[in-house]
Amino acid sequence: MDIASRQTAESSGEIEVVAPWVPRAEYPRPQFARADWLCLNGEWEFEVDRKGLREPAHFESRRLDSAIMVPFAPESALSGVGIQGFLEVVWYRRSVDIPIAWAGRRVLLHFQACDHDTTVWVNGRQVGRHRGGFTPFEFDVTDAIDDDGPVIILVRAKDGKGIPQARGKQSDQFENYEAYYTRTTGIWQTVWLEPVEATRLSRPRITPNLQQGEFRVEVPLIGSTEGVELDVVLSDGGDEIVRRTIETGSGSVVDVTLPIPTHRRRSWSPSDPHLYDIDFVVRANGRVLDRASSYAGLRSVGIDGKRMLLNGETLFQRLVLDQGWYPDGLMTAPTEADLVRDIELAQEAGFNGARLHQKVFEERFLYHADRLGYLVWGEFADWGARVSGEQAPTPTFITQWVEVLERDYSHPSLVGWCPLNETFEAMADEITVLDDVTRGMYLVTKAIDEHRPVIDASGYSHRVDGADVYDSHNYEQDPIKFAQQMGGLADGNPYVNTAPDGTAWSVPYRGQPYFCSEFGGIWWSTTDGPSTDSWGYGDAPRTIEEWYNRAEALFSVLISDPEMFGYCFTQLTDVFQEKNGIFTFDRQPKFDLARIRAIQNRPAAIELGSPVVHPARRSLASRQKTAADNTEPVVSAAQRTKE
Structure with missing residues (x-):
């Protein structure tokens, strides 16, 4: 059942809600994944700051005046708010119980995207700010968490009208027009918590080298790295094919090369999107401090004259x-x-x-x-x-x-x-x-x-x-x-x-x-x-x-x-x-897709190396x-x- 159908069924009493329903509950960072996390999507308190109060003291200790379904923006129907006007300042508030199993670990608060200028307080303490509406950010909120009792998260998002900022296709007028669409304010992607150790991994950079049949993996480490070992394991279809163990010393970035055995080399392409798994484990004195998983595709992108190449071939x-x-x-x-x-x-x-x-x-x-x-x-x-x-x-x-x-x-x-x-x-x-x-x-x-x-x-x-x-x-x-x-x-x-x-x-x-x-x-x-x-x-x-x-x-x-x-x-x-799509806005086909596919899929002249009329x-x-x-x-x- 999709979100809209579920919301309708819940409101009409057709289905019983046994536990809080969490929309978009899948793990939000699949190329750098840890096992432990807590999704904070779902119902939050919400308020539009129409009085220009703007300071947290007005919002920290009371319930906000409405509710919103995160991660949907307040302008959207799925948020349960559906306000279409300009929202220059909005507030979110939520109480969260930190899992007991996380005791002794540091806690990161993640926002996958919040439009546009975001400030976050935890238990009354400002933990960070971020500018930009399209990229993820995180704050270490450990020092703001009390030993007992729930954690109160307060979020302010400013999305000023007439202020130069990256908006994409969001309308600068009250209504949609031409190729400008309904605005998005505040949280619009997943919010989540994650427990980590002081010494831990950061997002790795994975660079494929098709010619050599290997991956270069740059692994940033946060915290003290003295006496720390890093295991990096490359697997293919569940089979471990390469393992590297590195003593990190005092470096903050570990550079690892993972050569793929010749008989296991398989390039990534549209016709064969083969992926390898990469697992990371950080240890100190035999104790696991961090582990994460990722994946990679072995392919090259290049230029030859006026041709764009994928894996050395014109595409x-x-x-x-x-x-x-x-x-x-x-x-x-x-x-x-x-x-x-x-x-x-x-x-x-x-x-x-x-x-x-x-x-x-x-x-x-x-x-x-x-x-x-x-x-x-x-x-x-x-x-x-x-x-x-x-x-x-x-x-x-x-x-x-x-x-x-x-x-x-x-x-x-x-x-x-x-x-x-x-x-x-x-x-x-x-x-x-x-x-x-x-x-x-x-x-x-x-x-x-x-x-x-x-x-x-x-x-x-x-x-x-x-x-x-x-x-x-x-x-x-x-x-x-x-x-x-x-x-x-x-x-x-x-x-x-x-x-x-x-x-x-x-x-x-x-x-x-x-x-x-x-x-x-x-x-x-x-x-x-x-x-x-x-x-x-x-x-x-x-x-x-x-x-x-x-x-x-x-x-x-x-x-x-x-x-x-x-x-x-x-x-x-x-x-x-804007009615110029191949599909309608609700993704219904307007045309015979087989006919459109046939129009496109004849060989292009640049693929054949000569003109084709x-x-x-x-x-x-x-x-x-x-x-x-x-x-x-x-x-x-x-x-x-x-x-």
Whole structure:
């Protein structure tokens, strides 16, 4: 039973609630997992600070005025609150009993994500603060815990209106509009407690080396390491194949190489997403201080000329734009099954991966991408990063982006980084804030991860000369015009986004791998007509057959280009008023998925090493042009080539 059904059944008395129900109770950090933990999802006290009190003294010693179902944001239906207005300050309060078995150990309080500026008090003592709405953080709360009695956790989340901060697709107006959606304030991912020793592991960095058939594992240790041993064990299908025992000495990071026996080497790929298990044990004087488990995939990502390589072979990236929003949970998936379903739906439609768009997806999504062989590009939630206004880039963008890189570095499904999206500013004879932030985010990405390609910004303002990858966004709906615009890549003159008057936004293209990272966006709805509340890009097709013809012709332009390494089609699902998904907002198919899969899955020209022209390309484009004379316009201010 899903969350919505369960809530309805509980409220109607159809089922008896025997114990407190905990939503999203699965372990939140699957690539660095410990056995002992306590999920704090479920009912918390909640209050919107409309009086501007803002200080903990007003909230610590009394019940707050309402309740909320964590981890769902108060704007969502599943939270039980469902407030749609601007929530600039909200408070959470909960009493927790620490398990007796944890006595003598340190206790960490984890938040997987809380939007945007968070301050936490435990038993009246401030234990920490964090800025940013998309990355996890933790506080050691041991010294604030009393020897007896429950622990009172108080959380304040500030999400200021009009303050420059990374918001992604959250609306800066009261209502949704164009490609902006309902806001998320406060806690929106799992909250949990974890007992640890003073000497313990921190999240390891796992780097595969396909050529040598080995993993490099960097294991940070916290606390005193004198006399401490670390066991690292690599297993395959339950069989231990490598064990390393290291005396840590005085070092804070242990660097271990795990060579895989030749007969057990198996590369990770979309067709065979094989994973190895890695276990860690920390000991001192024969006593186990810490143990954790992880996993890894043996694969390589590379560039050869204009080709993107996976395991040394050309792989055309057939990506879909995934916004990661849900009708009742907003940015929070109602259940873990919803995460899996989104990946499987995309694969059923013929996509081999996704741009995880304008949102840092939760870690369990990446876990399922790893095990299902689904390629993803990691992205930050900073749409536009306008040099003034709601998402003006600031130094904290770099800080928060580093947290993303550190969290997701070891996932084999992640094949590229995209720190910015659709920044736009005219090129000028000066170094601007946008120049500095773009270059800073690019350089820090390359410094932390030298193994994956990085694009400085997806679409619009490319500001790093010679970045690993170059791209464009093009929502032209006429396939003939689209082909003309995208046709200059072979001559070194690809389509580059500019201002409407032709003013340059980007540094020149330097011959690096290139892809169209947003296209399509074709409106289609079976429940309403095109309008500002139901829109896509360009003119709306009158029939579903026109939709197929247009989509196939647009796909064909990119698949047939021998210089194009991939594409990203907009988009996986409808999102609120944006009706240009392959699936509806509630994940029902709008089209024949087998037909869409067949359109995509013919060999791409770059995979064959020579141009391939779809035999129906010209006729489809011609039919589309003829049909365009009878199309209905989609009336929306969102006609910009923008996602």
